[in-house]
Amino acid sequence: MEISIDGRIANVQELARNGNYITMMVDGDVYEVDALRVSEGIYSIIYKGRSYNIEMIADTSARHYTVNSWYNSYKVEVIDAQTRYRMSREKGSHTDEGKIIVSPMPGKVVKLLVKEGDTVEAGQTLIIISAMKMESEFKAKVPGVVKHIAVNEGDTVDANKELITIE
Amino acid sequence: MIRKVLVANRGEIAVRIMRSCREMGIRTVAVYSEADRASMHVRYADQAFYIGPAPSTESYLNIDKIIEVAKQSGADAIHPGYGFLSEKAEFSDRCKREGIIFIGPDSHAIKMMGDKITARKTMIAAGVPVVPGTVDAVKDEADALKIIEEIGVPVMIKATAGGGGKGMRLVKDAKDVISSLRMAQSEARNAFGDDSVYIEKYIESPHHIEFQILADKHGNTVHLFERECSVQRRHQKVIEETPSPLLTPEIRNEMGRHAVAAAKACGYYGAGTIEFIVDDNLNYYFLEMNTRLQVEHPITERVVGVDLVKEMIGIANGFELPFRQEDLKQSGHAIECRIYAEDPDNNFMPSPGKIQHITEPLGLGVRHDGYVYEGYTIPIYYDPMISKLIVWAKTREEAINRMSRALHEYKITGVKTSIRFLAKIMESQDFISGKYNTHFIEKNHDFLMAEPECDGQCEDIALIAAFLEHTQKLNKVSTNGVDKKAVSRWKDIRHHSSI
Numbered sequence: 001m002e003i004s005i006d007g008r009i010a011n012v013q014e015l016a017r018n019g020n021y022i023t024m025m026v027d028g029d030v031y032e033v034d035a036l037r038v039s040e041g042i043y044s045i046i047y048k049g050r051s052y053n054i055e056m057i058a059d060t061s062a063r064h065y066t067v068n069s070w071y072n073s074y075k076v077e078v079i080d081a082q083t084r085y086r087m088s089r090e091k092g093s094h095t096d097e098g099k100i101i102v103s104p105m106p107g108k109v110v111k112l113l114v115k116e117g118d119t120v121e122a123g124q125t126l127i128i129i130s131a132m133k134m135e136s137e138f139k140a141k142v143p144g145v146v147k148h149i150a151v152n153e154g155d156t157v158d159a160n161k162e163l164i165t166i167e
Numbered sequence: 168m169i170r171k172v173l174v175a176n177r178g179e180i181a182v183r184i185m186r187s188c189r190e191m192g193i194r195t196v197a198v199y200s201e202a203d204r205a206s207m208h209v210r211y212a213d214q215a216f217y218i219g220p221a222p223s224t225e226s227y228l229n230i231d232k233i234i235e236v237a238k239q240s241g242a243d244a245i246h247p248g249y250g251f252l253s254e255k256a257e258f259s260d261r262c263k264r265e266g267i268i269f270i271g272p273d274s275h276a277i278k279m280m281g282d283k284i285t286a287r288k289t290m291i292a293a294g295v296p297v298v299p300g301t302v303d304a305v306k307d308e309a310d311a312l313k314i315i316e317e318i319g320v321p322v323m324i325k326a327t328a329g330g331g332g333k334g335m336r337l338v339k340d341a342k343d344v345i346s347s348l349r350m351a352q353s354e355a356r357n358a359f360g361d362d363s364v365y366i367e368k369y370i371e372s373p374h375h376i377e378f379q380i381l382a383d384k385h386g387n388t389v390h391l392f393e394r395e396c397s398v399q400r401r402h403q404k405v406i407e408e409t410p411s412p413l414l415t416p417e418i419r420n421e422m423g424r425h426a427v428a429a430a431k432a433c434g435y436y437g438a439g440t441i442e443f444i445v446d447d448n449l450n451y452y453f454l455e456m457n458t459r460l461q462v463e464h465p466i467t468e469r470v471v472g473v474d475l476v477k478e479m480i481g482i483a484n485g486f487e488l489p490f491r492q493e494d495l496k497q498s499g500h501a502i503e504c505r506i507y508a509e510d511p512d513n514n515f516m517p518s519p520g521k522i523q524h525i526t527e528p529l530g531l532g533v534r535h536d537g538y539v540y541e542g543y544t545i546p547i548y549y550d551p552m553i554s555k556l557i558v559w560a561k562t563r564e565e566a567i568n569r570m571s572r573a574l575h576e577y578k579i580t581g582v583k584t585s586i587r588f589l590a591k592i593m594e595s596q597d598f599i600s601g602k603y604n605t606h607f608i609e610k611n612h613d614f615l616m617a618e619p620e621c622d623g624q625c626e627d628i629a630l631i632a633a634f635l636e637h638t639q640k641l642n643k644v645s646t647n648g649v650d651k652k653a654v655s656r657w658k659d660i661r662h663h664s665s666i
Contacts, residue, residue, distance in 0.1 A: 005626055012631065024631050067632060
């Protein structure tokens with residue numbers, strides 16, 4: 001199975017399993033671990049006597065996870081055939097990077113500073129979202145024309161929702 | 168005698184107040200907005216009443232509605248907590264007029280301390296040191312220049328109606344006086360509708376140290392020592408501790424005496440806090456008085472052994488304080504960390520959302536004042552503070568180690584939190600040595616924000632967990648029963664013995 005973790009794509013395979021004792025190979029390195037799923041999405045993994053407590057949080061898509069250990073938090077994506085196809089197509093060509101303004105947290109739309117059809121500069125503030133008494137400005141990452149605005153002033157928005165598309 | 172208290176607040180502080188009420192045999196009434204039906208304070212209270220839509224202006228700040236609920240529920244007193252209506256003189260007055268006991272000071276004291284210039288004049292008259300600067304609002308630009316010449320740069324220009332860092336300008340060079348003055352005035356006019364400003368000497372490496380006071384209605388006023396609140400980010404306190412590693416016993420006594428004098432100067436009763444700014448040479452100056460219970464009050468409770476909420480209720484009942492100054496002692500060391508729903512890796516952006524999982528820290532010397540639970544959704548409308556983690560130990564060193572341990576135990580998933588950032592602070596040399604001021608976070612930024620060290624092995628372990636979780640999920644979907652191993656043997660036994 002191919003899994004991407006913070007940009008690195010790793011090959012992960014299961015070699016053997018006996019109850020909790022699992023032998024895994026990650027990019028050619030062999031790991032003999034004692035992995036116990038202690039509750040929904042939570043793993044206690046012991047490797048060479050070191051104890052790791054790992055939490056898996058499923059994102060909106062079935063293949064995306066946030067993986068938290070005590071010291072780190074990773075964005076993880078399981079790569080399937082469809083993803084591989086998408087990635088090969090996108091390679092070389094430009095992606096949607098920066099063209100879609102997304103709110104990383106739930107909140108309320110305080111102000112829309114542009115309308116559809118407006119020409120915007122990179123760095124221009126497009127929308128203000130308020131969450132927990134704090135207002136955050138979201139700026140255009142690239143110059144372009146506002147193609148679509150998915151929200152209205154006063155709307156409550158969920159996390160990771162598309163707000164504005166620039167073309 | 169107060170028999171039923173309405174808590175005009177939400178979240179952790181509402182729960183904390185109700186806990187003391189429960190111990191005292193006092194019934195509690197919660198009020199809640201549309202966003203807070205599932206909030207812990209509603210579940211904890213004996214009675215709960217809906218008071219309006221989610222925005223606080225239409226609910227937790229709606230005086231008419233709260234008074235109406237107090238009457239309807241038969242509450243004889245209202246505790247305002249902190250924030251919301253706690254420092255609104257009008258609310259204290261209104262309670263009095265309606266025959267409801269306000270658990271806090273009267274409107275006169277709130278007003279006096281709410282206006283910075285009046286507060287400053289009152290303190291000067293009471294012999295409490297204030298930051299050198301103007302007593303009255305600056306008249307004009309010539310006046311400003313003259314004042315700055317007298318006290319010398321650096322100075323701070325501040326809005327008299329100010330707060331939250333708005334209408335504030337630091338002047339380091341005398342030639343910038345006029346432009347800074349104009350900017351401060353225009354900001355103050357926009358933010359508060361009042362452009363009057365005053366000028367204060369700027370303290371270069373300030374410590375923020377505050378004193379807790381309690382005063383009854385019979386003229387007895389005591390202080391419960393200090394809280395060191397210099398670990399701040401954007402003027403927001405992050406960590407507090409007591410005793411302060413900076414103060415000497417002599418300065419502590421002197422500041423305590425001045426804190427009591429400050430409270431007496433405005434005829435104060437109830438619980439209050441006198442904030443001081445202290446420089447490296449232990450010169451201290453009155454900054455402001457908070458006429459309410461503070462967020463960080465638990466560290467004082469832990470070290471002095473007094474339940475401040477119970478004392479506030481006693482004072483509101485008209486009782487005399489059950490102790491004198493000489494009865495109060497500091498014992499051991501307490502630290503509080505504020506846990507916020509925010510993302511330290513993303514400029515501390517707020518992170519409301521659903522709590523998927525929470526493991527609260529437990530064990531020796533740990534107190535945890537919170538309100539969230541598994542499955543609870545933190546609303547977007549209010550403060551991002553999730554909880555306060557308080558530890559106590561005999562020594563400061565042990566308290567720091569205990570806080571590190573408690574933070575390690577504390578697990579929340581679903582929302583991002585400041586827990587790891589706080590743990591880094593506990594590991595920083597400046598905090599451990601106790602040599603820090605309000606520039607601490609800025610100064611230690613690189614250390615605090617450093618990516619955790621990992622030899623690639625942590626990443627591989629995370630990949631293994633992701634693999635296992637994903638295959639588990641796929642197996643479940645294909646329903647071929649691979650999941651059997653995860654079924655507890657206890658369930659089999661139960662089936663066999665038909666328990």
